[in-house]
Amino acid sequence: MYSSFEDLDVYKEAIVFTSMIYKLLEKQPLKNDFALVDQLRRATISISNNIAEGFERETDKELIRFLYFSKGSAGEVRNLFNVMETIGYFKKEELIEYRSSVLNISRQLANYIKYVKKRIG
Numbered sequence: 001m002y003s004s005f006e007d008l009d010v011y012k013e014a015i016v017f018t019s020m021i022y023k024l025l026e027k028q029p030l031k032n033d034f035a036l037v038d039q040l041r042r043a044t045i046s047i048s049n050n051i052a053e054g055f056e057r058e059t060d061k062e063l064i065r066f067l068y069f070s071k072g073s074a075g076e077v078r079n080l081f082n083v084m085e086t087i088g089y090f091k092k093e094e095l096i097e098y099r100s101s102v103l104n105i106s107r108q109l110a111n112y113i114k115y116v117k118k119r120i121g
Contacts, residue, residue, distance in 0.1 A: 002055075004055070005051055005052045005055035005056065008051065008055070008112070009108065010051060010105060010108035010109055010112055011048055011051045011052065013101070013104065013105050013108065014047045014048035014051060014070075014105055015048055016101075017044065017047070017098075017101045017102060017105060018044050018045060018047070018048060020097075020098060020101065021040060021041070021044045021077075021098070022041075024098065025037050025040065025041065029089055030084065030089050030090075033089070036080065036083070036084070039076075039080060040077065040080050043073050043076040043077045043080065044073070044077055046069070046070070046073035046076075047070050047073045047074055047077070047105060048070075049070075050066045050067070050069040050070035050073065051066070051067065051070050051109075053066050054066025054067055054069075054070070060116050060119065060120045061120075063116055064113055064116050064117060067109055067112060067113050067116070068113065070109055071106055071109040071110065071113070074102050074105050074106040074109065075106070077102050078099065078102055078103070078106075081095050081098060081099055081102075
């Protein structure tokens with residue numbers, strides 16, 4: 001049992017991923033697309049925010065609910081990668097590491113959701 005959300009591996013990875021995204025946001029031509037930058041920043045931060053908020057709610061039902069929100073935000077980030085690739089901001093190869101990281105976070109969230117559901121029966 002974890003005593004705080006900061007102990008969760010998925011939370012730690014989400015924080016590292018956020019740091020990666022902040023560096024990506026400094027690259028051209030993305031840097032000047034304020035709407036896309038804002039949306040990507042908010043979706044990325046939402047991943048760790050929802051893990052933290054769900055954990056702090058102190059009920060498994062609420063935790064699961066917020067983990068699903070977090071997983072949804074990870075999906076939103078993946079969609080934004082698809083948009084950036086399609087409009088020519090980045091080549092597929094340039095986003096491999098980012099996609100891999102967010103997919104790993106999404107898998108960890110899915111496993112954590114399964115674990116919590118099993119724990120509550």
